[in-house]
Amino acid sequence: MIIDKNIIADGITAEILAKLIHFHRGAAERYARLRDYYAGRHTILNRKRVSPDSPNTKIVLNHARYITDMTTSYLIGNPVTYAASEEFDIEALKNNYLIQDIASVDSEIVKNVSIYGRAYEYVYANENSAPESAVLPPDRTFVVYGDDCRHTPLFGVYYFERRDLDGTVTGTECIVCDAYDIYTFTGQHNFDNMECTAQTPHYFGSVPLIEYCNNGEKQGDFEQLIPAIDAYNTLMSDRVNDKEQFVDAFLFLVNLDIDGDQAKKLREEKILMGYEGASAQYLSKIMQESDIEVLRNNLKDDIHRFSLVPDLTDESFGNNLSGVAIKYKLLGFEQSVKNKERQIAKGLKSRLGLYINFLSLKGAMALVPIHRIDVVFTRNLPANELEISQMAMNLVDIVSNETLLEQE
Numbered sequence: 533m534i535i536d537k538n539i540i541a542d543g544i545t546a547e548i549l550a551k552l553i554h555f556h557r558g559a560a561e562r563y564a565r566l567r568d569y570y571a572g573r574h575t576i577l578n579r580k581r582v583s584p585d586s587p588n589t590k591i592v593l594n595h596a597r598y599i600t601d602m603t604t605s606y607l608i609g610n611p612v613t614y615a616a617s618e619e620f621d622i623e624a625l626k627n628n629y630l631i632q633d634i635a636s637v638d639s640e641i642v643k644n645v646s647i648y649g650r651a652y653e654y655v656y657a658n659e660n661s662a663p664e665s666a667v668l669p670p671d672r673t674f675v676v677y678g679d680d681c682r683h684t685p686l687f688g689v690y691y692f693e694r695r696d697l698d699g700t701v702t703g704t705e706c707i708v709c710d711a712y713d714i715y716t717f718t719g720q721h722n723f724d725n726m727e728c729t730a731q732t733p734h735y736f737g738s739v740p741l742i743e744y745c746n747n748g749e750k751q752g753d754f755e756q757l758i759p760a761i762d763a764y765n766t767l768m769s770d771r772v773n774d775k776e777q778f779v780d781a782f783l784f785l786v787n788l789d790i791d792g793d794q795a796k797k798l799r800e801e802k803i804l805m806g807y808e809g810a811s812a813q814y815l816s817k818i819m820q821e822s823d824i825e826v827l828r829n830n831l832k833d834d835i836h837r838f839s840l841v842p843d844l845t846d847e848s849f850g851n852n853l854s855g856v857a858i859k860y861k862l863l864g865f866e867q868s869v870k871n872k873e874r875q876i877a878k879g880l881k882s883r884l885g886l887y888i889n890f891l892s893l894k895g896a897m898a899l900v901p902i903h904r905i906d907v908v909f910t911r912n913l914p915a916n917e918l919e920i921s922q923m924a925m926n927l928v929d930i931v932s933n934e935t936l937l938e939q940e
Contacts, residue, residue: 533552533555533556533674533675533676533677534676534677534678534679534683535552535676535677535678535679535686536678536679537678537679537680537684537686540686540687544687544708544710544715546717546725546726546727546728549689549691549706549708549717549723549726550723550724550725550726552674552676552689553689553691553706553723554723556674556689559671560671563648563670563671564671565758566647566648566752566755567647567648567671569594569596569754569758569761570594570596570597570600570647570754571597572592572594572597573592574592574594574761574762574765575762575765576590576591576592576762576765576766576769577590577592579769586773587772587773588773589769589770589772589773590769591765591768591769591772592765593764593765593768595754595757595761595764595835595839596754596757596758596761598841599646599753599754599757599839599841600643600646600647600752600753600754602841602844603642603646603753603841603868603869603872604639604642604643604646605912606865606869606911606912606913607642607869607872607873607876607909607911607912608635608638608639608642608909608912609912610909610910610911610912611634611635611638612635612638612880612907612908612909613908613910614626614629614884614905614906614907614908615905615906615908616900616904616905616906617904617905620898620900620901620904620905621897621898621900622888622897622900622905623897624891624896624897625884625887625888625891625897625900628662628663628887628891631662632664632665634665637653637665637666637667638880640667641653641667641744641876641879642872642876644667644670644744645744645745645746645872645875645876646746646752646753646754646872647752647753647754648670648671648746648752649745649746649747649749649750649751649752649755650670650743650744650745650746650750651667651670651743651744652667652668652669652670652673652674652675652688652690652741652742652743652744653665653666653667653668653741653742653744653879653883654666654667654668654673654688654690654709654740654741654742655736655740655741655742655883655886655887656734656740657734657735657890661894663736663886663887663890663891665883668690668741672690672691672692673688673689673690673691673741674688674689674743675687675688675689675739675741675742675743676688676689685711685738685739685741685743686710686739687708687709687710687711687739687741688708688709688739688740688741688743689706689707689708689741690706690707690741691704691705691706691707691723692704692705693705701721703718703719703720703721704718704719704720704721704722704723704726705717705718705719706718706719706723706726709734709739709740709741710739711737711738711739712733712734713731713732713733713734714730714731714732714733714734714740715728715730715731716728716729716730716731717729735889735890735893736886736889736890737885737886737889737890738882738885738886738889740886742879742882742883742886743879744875744876744878744879745875746872746875747871747872747875753839753841754839756838757835757838757839760831760834760835760838761835763831764828764831764832764835767824767827767828767831768828771824771828840864840865840867840868841865841868842861842862842864842865858913862913866911869911873909877907877909880907881902881905881907884902884905884907885902888900888902
């Protein structure tokens, strides 16, 4: 969200917050839809029966979850590592990350980025006066940027409703953080009439609410493919419906007259007697399974093609593929994840700046320039140890032992 920074020249007021929150809540339906699709609550589940006697099978084949889980595991399945230049010591930072299991936070961030197109991390000082991170829901969080060419973060907002055990709203609260302080705004029933009830400094040096983006459009990985996912669910559901209708087809009798009791007896004994000229046959649609299978495969292929997430159950992924062959098959997926990696790395470097500034003020470590720390992502792929060992043998006496050990 971008605004003219002169709007807050006299400070952040409750009136400004109310307008920004109202604008942000306009996207609530989109966030809810994306959350539902990841959780398996697809449109097909709301389909009504054509008639009381017609079958209405509702099958959800959750490609949305597959796309998100595969992308998240591939990018962040192996924890991110950090390496600083030799003259700098970041052990205090690494130890802080280790204590709070920052890898779990990273995984949740990448998952939200994949689902919603953006994610938010709030950095705060815990009860031990140590920096700690929390992932906030995108449907109740946003960062406001200035309208300059750099889009400098001005402040971050996290808002929510307080409810009692019956679910009744008892009040509203809004946490706002700029580069220096954290403000708490509270209201009675909505976000329109809040007032500032607390203000405390945070000592992180910049806005401690970080926005992570999936791409320039801030779209989720499966967002554009929801119509194709719906079509696939409909096709598979109707396929089962057709099977049920085929089993329950009408029996057309010629020159035969039976009553209800005889029809029930016919269903039990499977015997029908007739006279010359009599005949019986079922009235049913002719099902072209081959055509349906072609359409199913085309939809499935398009979902994987345009999401750039490969179908690892495909026969082309055999056990005898070399490491290079697998990388070629994953080329499109790798390009997509590489673009996501750049966006995630920006946020992780912002986090580094917040943590380092806080720890240096405490005297736990010296200030380290962010550009002297490398953020390293390692793809979560099975290693071809045979190829690695063969390559290492070929490089013996050509490169150093350290270089050999670094090969993957």
